[in-house]
Amino acid sequence: MRYQLSIPVIALALLALAACGTEQGGGAGSGDSVAPDVPLTGVRWSVESVSVDGTKTAAPSDAYVEITDKGRAQGNYGCNHFGADITVEGDTVTVGPGEVTEMACDKKIQGFEDTLRAAFSGKLKAKLTDGRLTLTTEKGDSIALTAERPSPLIGTKWTVDSLVAGETATSLPAGTEGKAHLTIAEDGTVGGSLGCNRFTSTAKVSGDSITLGRLASTRKLCPGPVMGLERELVQVLKQGTVKYEVKHRALTLTASNGKGLAAYADMR
Secondary structure (H helix, E strand, C coil): CCCCCCCCCCCCCCHHHHCCCCCCCCCCCCCCCCCCCCCCCCEEEEEEEEEEEEEEECCCCEEEEEEECCEEEEEECCEEEEEEEEEEEECCEEEEEEECCCCCCHHHHHHHHHHHHHHHEEEEEEEEECCCCEEECCCCCCCEEEECCCCECCCEEEEEEEEEEEEEEECCCCCCCCCCCEEEECCCEEEECCCEEEEEEEEEECCCCECCCCCEECCCCCHHHHHHHHHHHHHHHCCCCCEEEEECCEEEEEEEEEEEEEEEEECC
């Protein structure tokens, strides 16, 4: 099950890397440029792999870090979310003690988390090239990351992974994960699944709002938890106008009564 934070690291420090990068030149003291070719804040960095003692371990799909403008590194080790303060001097990023959630994880993913946590600590040398970020420890171990492009609102299959009430997001009922989804098409229609029944409607996007037309759906009888999820989703989608927010590969729809849904970009 994918896990969604109720509110939405590597670091503000990386902004300093951009500022202190030098242009290559022929004079004495010139060095490799560390100036970025992509914005650093507002970028979600997907962890590709961690290399320790010459052995590279591929990252699970959920491992990522995000840059904030408050000197924090925030992200996911692959199962558990984490955060840490950092400082920077030149191209050296120093990661301080952090905090991490304590969810039970698959044994293989837990092994990767332990490896990433050990590497993402202390002093790291940072290098940014063509949207790829490499952090290298003093021992020579490294973390490879890639900048993720935000998913577009239109044309993306958004799979629901939590329900929203005010500032709180709750996980879906057991057995309903991955079943509900929606896609807004270029022609102004929207459709998908409420968990069991298919639905269609119209969607007009304006600013940060989506105005939905009348909801039409099939009427199959479904197991209790799925029907409960469908009722919750209908309560959001039938509100007419909802606010939307896309953050990288996460979408939130919120109705005027504070209820809503959170979904992720399903790339399968």
